[in-house]
Amino acid sequence: MTNRNSSSSNMYDVKGHLQTVLDSLPAGVRLVAISKYHPNEYIEAAYELGQRIFGESHEQELRGKHEALPKDIQWHFIGHLQTNKVKYIAPYVTMIEAVDSLKLLKEIDKQAARCGRVIDVLLELHIAEEETKYGLAPDALRQLLAGGEWRQLQHVRICGLMMMASYVDDEAQIRAEFQLAHSLFDEVKQQYFADADYFCERSWGMSHDYLIAVQEGSTMVRIGTTIFGPRVY
Numbered sequence: 417m418t419n420r421n422s423s424s425s426n427m428y429d430v431k432g433h434l435q436t437v438l439d440s441l442p443a444g445v446r447l448v449a450i451s452k453y454h455p456n457e458y459i460e461a462a463y464e465l466g467q468r469i470f471g472e473s474h475e476q477e478l479r480g481k482h483e484a485l486p487k488d489i490q491w492h493f494i495g496h497l498q499t500n501k502v503k504y505i506a507p508y509v510t511m512i513e514a515v516d517s518l519k520l521l522k523e524i525d526k527q528a529a530r531c532g533r534v535i536d537v538l539l540e541l542h543i544a545e546e547e548t549k550y551g552l553a554p555d556a557l558r559q560l561l562a563g564g565e566w567r568q569l570q571h572v573r574i575c576g577l578m579m580m581a582s583y584v585d586d587e588a589q590i591r592a593e594f595q596l597a598h599s600l601f602d603e604v605k606q607q608y609f610a611d612a613d614y615f616c617e618r619s620w621g622m623s624h625d626y627l628i629a630v631q632e633g634s635t636m637v638r639i640g641t642t643i644f645g646p647r648v649y
């Protein structure tokens with residue numbers, strides 16, 4: 417267990433930074449505090465200020481934190497998830513944000529069924545210029561949905577889209593990527609989820625670009641460094 421009293425004096429000012437972020441978010445935008453690589457006491461400080469949604473990207477780290485920390489924390493899995501790890505987080509995870517294949521979607525469905533749960537997920541879009549193996553390009557997203565197999569999955573609920581913009585200084589480029597993501601959201605919403613109120617989440621915006629993201633219609637920002645300081649890997 418962490419000892420709040422002995423460590424609080426030289427602890428990074430999590431509460432102050434969290435409050436600043438919260439004050440800068442418009443009503444209706446939810447904050448996922450990205451706590452990966454940060455110690456439990458940082459999460460506890462944010463929790464004391466009322467924060468309940470936290471994001472992690474590694475299964476084992478998440479498992480340890482879930483076991484140690486208050487049970488009303490809503491954990492979002494934000495990283496690339498290997499199918500063989502789904503079973504470990506299925507019993508308790510609130511949302512899996514970065515689903516980028518039908519295979520993963522099916523595995524989440526299977527493990528959620530075993531737990532008697534329905535797990536909320538987001539489909540991860542890949543728009544950024546950076547080469548990465550992860551995320552669905554716009555046409556891959558369209559294909560996955562057009563395929564229709566996802567409709568049979570009773571234990572996952574597709575709640576929206578998630579994406580990361582290019583890590584660049586060019587604000588116009590970042591903004592254009594968010595706008596493209598938003599237009600894809602609208603397209604998919606209209607075509608497949610027009611009657612589904614739960615399909616409403618646009619998860620974009622990180623420490624360096626979240627103010628642009630909220631201007632471009634983000635409903636959920638994922639912020640780590642600005643709240644908790646630099647990560648120690």
Ligand SMILES: *Cc1c(COP(=O)(O)O)cnc(C)c1O
Nearest residue numbers: 450494622623624638639640641
């Ligand atoms: C680490 C991470 C974040 C938070 O990044 P910061 O720059 O620390 O705010 C957001 N989203 C994803 C998917 C991440 O992996």
